[in-house]
Amino acid sequence: MSSAPGRSAPCVVYRARSVLTMNPSAPRADAVAVRDGRIAGVGEAGALAAAGATIDDRYADRVLMPGLVEAHAHLLEGGIWDYPYVGFYPRRSPAGALHPGLKDISAVVAALHMAEARLTDPDAPLVAWGLDPILFGGPRVVLADLDRASPHRPIAVIHANFHALNVNSAMLVRARITRDTYVDGIVRDAAGEPTGELAELAAMFPVFRIVGDPFARGRGERALWSFARLAQAAGVTTAIDITNDLSDESVETLGRATARDDFPLRLVAALFGNGLDPRLGIERVRSRTAMNTEKLRFGPAKLMTDGSIQGFTARLKPPGYHDGHPNGLWNIAPSELDAAVAAYHAAGLQLHIHVNGDEASEVAIDALEHALARHPRADHRHTLQHCQMADAAQLERMRALGLCVNLFSNHIYYWGDVHRSVTMGPERAERMDAAGTALALGVPFAMHSDAPITPMAPLFTAWCAVNRRTASGRVLGESERIGVGEALRAITLGAAYTLRLEGEIGSIEVGKRADFAVLADDPSAVPPEVLKDVRVVGTMVGGVPFDPSAQPGVALHARSFPGRR
Numbered sequence: 026m027s028s029a030p031g032r033s034a035p036c037v038v039y040r041a042r043s044v045l046t047m048n049p050s051a052p053r054a055d056a057v058a059v060r061d062g063r064i065a066g067v068g069e070a071g072a073l074a075a076a077g078a079t080i081d082d083r084y085a086d087r088v089l090m091p092g093l094v095e096a097h098a099h100l101l102e103g104g105i106w107d108y109p110y111v112g113f114y115p116r117r118s119p120a121g122a123l124h125p126g127l128k129d130i131s132a133v134v135a136a137l138h139m140a141e142a143r144l145t146d147p148d149a150p151l152v153a154w155g156l157d158p159i160l161f162g163g164p165r166v167v168l169a170d171l172d173r174a175s176p177h178r179p180i181a182v183i184h185a186n187f188h189a190l191n192v193n194s195a196m197l198v199r200a201r202i203t204r205d206t207y208v209d210g211i212v213r214d215a216a217g218e219p220t221g222e223l224a225e226l227a228a229m230f231p232v233f234r235i236v237g238d239p240f241a242r243g244r245g246e247r248a249l250w251s252f253a254r255l256a257q258a259a260g261v262t263t264a265i266d267i268t269n270d271l272s273d274e275s276v277e278t279l280g281r282a283t284a285r286d287d288f289p290l291r292l293v294a295a296l297f298g299n300g301l302d303p304r305l306g307i308e309r310v311r312s313r314t315a316m317n318t319e320k321l322r323f324g325p326a327k328l329m330t331d332g333s334i335q336g337f338t339a340r341l342k343p344p345g346y347h348d349g350h351p352n353g354l355w356n357i358a359p360s361e362l363d364a365a366v367a368a369y370h371a372a373g374l375q376l377h378i379h380v381n382g383d384e385a386s387e388v389a390i391d392a393l394e395h396a397l398a399r400h401p402r403a404d405h406r407h408t409l410q411h412c413q414m415a416d417a418a419q420l421e422r423m424r425a426l427g428l429c430v431n432l433f434s435n436h437i438y439y440w441g442d443v444h445r446s447v448t449m450g451p452e453r454a455e456r457m458d459a460a461g462t463a464l465a466l467g468v469p470f471a472m473h474s475d476a477p478i479t480p481m482a483p484l485f486t487a488w489c490a491v492n493r494r495t496a497s498g499r500v501l502g503e504s505e506r507i508g509v510g511e512a513l514r515a516i517t518l519g520a521a522y523t524l525r526l527e528g529e530i531g532s533i534e535v536g537k538r539a540d541f542a543v544l545a546d547d548p549s550a551v552p553p554e555v556l557k558d559v560r561v562v563g564t565m566v567g568g569v570p571f572d573p574s575a576q577p578g579v580a581l582h583a584r585s586f587p588g589r590r
Contacts, residue, residue, distance in 0.1 A: 034060055034061050035060070035077060035078070035079055036058050036059070036060040036065050036066075036075065036077065036078040036079070037058070037059050037060070037078070037079045037081050037568075038056050038057070038058045038059075038066075038070055038073045038074050038078050038079065038080050038081065039056060039057050039058075039059065039081050039083070039084050039089070040055065040056045040070045040080065040081070040082050040084065040085050041055060041056065041057070041084045041085065041087055041088060041089045042055075042084075042085065042086055042087060042088055042547075043055065043088050043089075043547050044056065044057055044067065044088075044089045044090070044533060045088060045089070045090040045091075045513075045533075045547060045548070045549055046067060046090075046091070046532055046533040046534065047090065047091050047513065047514060047517050047518055047531065047532040047533065048067075048532045048533060048534045051067060051068070051534075054067045054068050054069070054533070055068075055069060055070055056068065056069065056070035056073050057073075057089060057533060057539070057541070058073040058078065059539040059565075059568045060568075061568070062319075062538065062539055062567035062568040062569075063536060063537065063538060063539055063568070064533060064534060064535050064536065064537050064538070064539050065535065066535060067533055067534065067535060083570070084543055084563075087543050087544060087545065087562060087563075088543075088544040088545070088546060088547045088548075089533070089541045089542070089543060089544075090513070090517070090533070090541065090542050090544065090548070091517045091518070091530065091531055091532050091533050091540065091541065091542065092260070092261065092262025092263060092517075092530060092540035092541055092542050092564060092565070092566065093259065093260045093261045093262065093483040093484070093516050093517060093520075093542050094261065094262070094263045094264070094471075094483070094516060094517055094520035094521050094524070094526075094530065094531060095256065095259075095261045095263070095264040095265065095473060095474060095476070095481055095483060095520070096264075096265055096431050096471045096473050096520035096521075096523050096524055097265065097267050097377075097410055097411075097431050097433075097471075097473035097474070097475050098252075098264050098265060098266065098267065098473065098474060098475065098476040098481055099240070099243055099266060099267060099268055099475075099476065099477065100243030100244065100248060100249055100252050100266040100269070101187075101239065101240050101242055101243035101248075101268075101477055102243070102251075102252050102255060102476040102477040102481060103119060103243055103247075103248035103249060103250070103251035103252030103253075103255065104242030104243045104244075104245060104247070104248030104251070104252075105154055105239065105242055105243070105477050106118045106119055106120070106251070107242055108152045108153050108154045108183075108239075108242075109136060109137070109140040109153040109154075110124045110153070110154060110155045111127050111133045111136050111137065111153045111154070111155050111156055111182060112124070112126060112127065112154075112155025112156070112157055112185055113126050113127060113128065113155075113157040113160040113161075113185070114126045114157075114439065116155070116480065117480070119251035119252075119254060119255055128161070129161055129163075130158075130161060130163075130166055130170050133156065133166075133170075133182070134170055134171070134173050134174050136153070137151065137153060137171065137174035137175070137180060137182070138173075138174045138175070140153060141174055141175045141178055141180070144178070147178075149178075150178065150179040150180065150181060150196065150199075150235060150236050151174075151175070151178055151179070151180045151181070152180075152181050152182075152183070152236050152239075153180075153181075153182045153183070154182070154183040154184075154185075154239070154477075155183070155184075155185050156182045156183065156184045156185060156190075156191060157184065157185040157186075157335075158184070158191075159335045159336075159440075159443050159447065159448075160440075160443065165212075165220065165222060166182075166191045166221070166222065167191075167214075167220045167221055167222075168192075168193060168194050168197070168219075168220060168221035170191075171191060171192065171193035171194075171221060172193045172194050172195075174193065175193065175195070176193070176194065176195065177195055178195060179192070179193065179195045179196035179198075179199045179200075179235065180192060180193040180195070180196055181196055181232050181235075181236055183239060184333075184336060185478060186332075186333035186335060186336045186478060187239070187333075187477075187478065188224065188225055188332040188333040188336045188338050189210075189222060189223060189224040189225070189229070189332075189333070189336045189338065190222075190223055190229055190232060191221050191222050191223075192221050192223065192232060193221065194221075196221075196232060196235070197219060197221065199235055200231040200232050200234075200235060201231065202219055202223075202231060203219070204217050204218050204219065206219075208227050208228050209225070209227055209228065209354055210223055210224040210225045210226075210227055210228025210229070210338075210354055211223060211224075211228050212224060224332065224336060224337075224338045224354060225332050225338050225354045225356055226299070226300075226356055240268060243266070244269075244270075244274070244275045244278060245278065246278050246281065246282055249278060249279070249282050250282065250288075252264075252290075253282075253288060253289055253290040254289070255476070255481055256289070256290050256481060257289040257290065257564050257571055258561060259480075259481050259482045259483060259484075259561060260483065260484065260542035260543075260544070260561035260564060261290065261481060261483060261542075261564075262289075262290060262291060262530070262540040262541070262542065262564050262565075262566050263290070263291040263292075263293070263520075263521070263524070263526065263530055263540065264290060264291075264292060264293070264481070265292070265293040265294070265295060265325075265524060266292060266293070266294050266295065267295045267297075267325075267327050267377060267410070268295070268297040268327060269294040269295060269296060269297060270296075270297060271294060271296045271309050271310065271313050271323065275294075276294075276313060276316065276323075279292060279294060279321055280316065280318070280321060283318065283320040283321040284318070284320075286569060287569075288320065289564060289566055289569075289571040290320070290566065291319070291320045291321075291322075291530070291538075291540070291566065292320065292321050292322070293322045293323075293324070293325065293524050293526075294313075294321070294322070294323055295324075295325040295326060295327045295377055296309060296310050296313075296323075296325070296326045296327065297326075297327050297329075298326045298327060298328050298365060298369070299328060299329050299356055299357055303364070303365045303368035303369060304368070306326055306369070307326075307368065307369060307372045307374060310323060310324065310325075310326055310374055311372075319538075319567065320566075320567070322524075322526070324374070324375060324525070325374065325375045325376070325377055325524075326369050326374050326375070326376055326377070327376070327377045327378070327379065327410075328357060328362065328365055328366070328369075328376060328377075328378050328379065329356045329357065329378075329379040330355065330356060330357060330362060330378060330379055330380050330385040330388060330389055331353050331354065331355060331356065331379070331380065331381055331382050331384070331385035332353050332354055332356065332381065333353075333381060334381050334382060334413060334414070334436075334440075334444065334448050334449070335440045335443060335444070335448060337350045337351075337353060337448070338353040338354045339353045339381035339382035339385065339414075340352060340353045340354075340355065340381075340382040340384040340385045340388075341353065341382040341383060341384055341414065341449075342382070342383045342384045342387065346447075346448055346449075347446075347447060347448055347449055347450035347453075348447050348448070350448075352384075353382060359388045359391075359392075362388060362389070362392050363391070363392045363395060366378070366389075366392040366393055366395075366396050367392070367395065367396045367399065367400075370393070370396040370397070370400060370402065370405065370407070371396070371399070371400045373402070375405065375406055375407060375408075375525065376393075376407045376408070377407075377408050377410050377431075377523075378393075378407070378408070378409055378410060379410050379411060380409050380410065380411060380412050380415075381411045381412075381413050381414070381433075382413075382414055383414035383415060383416060383419065383453075386409060386412055386414065386415045386419050387419065389409055390409075390419060390422050390423060390426070390428070393407055393426055393428060394422070394426055397426060397427075403427075404427070405427060406427075406429055406469075406522070406523065406525060407427075407428050407429070408428065408429040408430065408431055408471075408523045409423065409428060409429070409430050409431070410431050410433075410473075411431070411432070411433045411475070412430045412431070412432060412433075412458075413432070413433055413436060413457050413458050414449065414453060414456075414457060415430070415459060416456065416459075417456075417459075417462050417466070420459065420462055420463055420466050420468050421466060423468050424466050424467055424468045428468070429468070429469040429470065429471070429522065429523045430463055430468055430469070430470045430471075431470065431471040431472065431473050431520075431523055432458040432459070432460055432463070432470060432471070432472050432473070432490070433458060433472075433473060433475055434458045434460065434472045434473075434486050434487075434489040434490040435473075435474055435475070435478075435479040435485070435486055435489050436457065436458060437457065437458055437489050437490075437493050437494070437495060437501055437502075438489050438494060438495060438496055439479055439496065441454065441457070441493075441495035441496070441499070441501045442495045442496055442497050442499065444457060445495075445499070445501060454501055454502070455501060455502040455504075455505070456502055456505060457501070457502065457505075458472075458490070458505070459502075459505050460472065460490045460505060460506075460507045460511075460512075460515070461502075461504055461505035461506060461507055462505065464507055464511060469519065469522055469523070470515055470519055471515050471516070471519040471520035471522070471523045472486045472487065472489075472490055472512070472515045472516060472519075472520070473486065473520070474486055482557075483516035483520075484516075484548060484556060484557055484559055484561070485557040486516060487509070487512035487513060487515065487516050487548075487556055487557075488512075488553075488554075488556040488557035490506070490507055490512045490515065491506060491507060491508065491509055491512045491553045491556060492506070492553060492554060492556075493505060493506050509548065509549055509553055509556060510549060512556075513548060513549065517531045517532065518531035518532050519531075538566075538567055539565060539566075539567060539568040540564075540565060540566050540567065541564065541565040542561060542564055543561070543562050543563035543564060543565070544559055544560065544561060544562065545559065545560040545561075545562050546559045546560070547559075
């Protein structure tokens with residue numbers, strides 16, 4: 026909104042069926058006043074309509090709540106759809122196309138065969154994504170399976186968790202991986218031969234040299250806009266790209282897009298620190314923070330410890346994996362993690378640390394404890410990301426150290442059944458993504474989708490934490506359920522807190538940014554079991570309304586989630 030020099034813009038009062046503010050001192054209202062992109066008033070429409078104010082009834086039959094905050098996602102969600110999707114669950118692309126779920130290896134092979142036939146360059150590799158072999162309930166995917174799709178063209182299929190991939194024989198040859206290649210993460214059969222499954226960064230790197238870094242797919246402007254429109258369709262007004270290289274090219278693209286008035290999203294970009302000398306990482310982050318704007322923020326850094334639980338690359342404390350599978354892999358050695366955490370912490374930066382298994386959580390907590398002992402620092406807000414298997418003792422330590430946690434609650438639905446039967450076993454699966462314990466102990470927490478691992482949809486994420494139902498319908502960890510109000514706070518103020526933005530977003534209060542999610546129903550009033558079905562019908566970012574019906578692609582289509590009416 027613009028105004029003449031020296032004068033404020035006119036005040037606009039938006040009336041609504043209800044305003045869910047997430048402000049405990051004034052939780053409900055029926056109107057919001059907006060001026061110069063900020064909230065000028067919250068309350069009763071008549072009282073807000075002061076002299077010169079304009080009444081706007083576009084939301085008169087809608088519900089307004091704070092713009093939803095996605096505190097762990099990847100811009101890759103906007104670009105990975107350049108590759109064919111071969112996932113287990115149905116999924117909708119940014120273009121609005123609904124891709125069916127593929128329920129067995131034969132269906133995946135058939136899809137790859139069709140995709141291969143569409144390639145015109147005989148030497149080009151085929152890359153696909155979304156493979157989820159643990160959900161097939163049988164043997165893992167091996168070379169012979171992908172060789173059926175093409176024995177000649179190199180093929181790489183990235184797993185849904187992005188911590189592993191499978192290749193065919195032709196890709197193994199091109200990547201020069203043999204039985205004599207000694208790199209952690211090359212899965213082998215009983216005879217010592219590679220099976221074609223490559224787990225974690227070191228093992229996947231030879232393939233990425235051939236096909237390109239998949240995360241680079243999220244750094245182009247087209248992918249950035251696709252990501253933003255997916256966010257808009259989900260009611261998200263602020264999101265983080267938690268694995269950014271902060272290169273000149275990436276920062277320029279981010280700055281160019283977010284500077285436009287019609288870009289419908291605020292972005293936080295976190296430096297991915299693995300493989301980077303902490304001194305260089307610290308300098309890179311510091312140089313970028315001078316470029317912060319209202320819609321683009323730099324400042325955090327991310328470190329990744331272990332891998333994926335369902336990919337068997339997460340690090341678990343004894344007794345390890347429930348089915349006896351060997352323990353997972355470190356993407357950074359614990360000693361190196363300790364040194365990196367100490368450096369970033371001493372420099373005054375905020376860390377987001379990927380931990381999935383409980384051993385990884387333990388190592389990260391130890392490193393943060395050491396860093397805080399050497400350099401005490403108040404309000405650091407270091408956040409453990411995913412933190413799926415943390416037990417009550419670990420959460421107690423987190424509270425004592427002032428840590429935050431961002432839980433991957435979507436896992437309960439998508440992989441809860443296999444966690445119970447295969448990876449964690451019943452007892453540990455009951456406590457996974459322990460929002461109830463975090464709440465009881467007073468550990469600040471958020472929840473996230475990790476898009477593109479699962480679709481970006483905070484109301485679905487909240488539904489997962491409230492209902493804790495798996496894909497089979499089992500309630501997994503009833504004692505860890507939280508209430509709807511607590512779940513909504515986790516995807517608004519709770520998420521904003523982990524991004525150090527709670528003073529600007531996360532609730533509808535005077536002085537904060539005028540960022541709203543526009544909903545068809547009140548999520549706090551519907552039955553908890555249909556929370557995920559509340560429709561997003563629009564957003565507002567900085568006082569600028571965004572109408573999904575005016576956007577191309579995904580915004581024109583209903584989001585697809587299990588059980589959606």
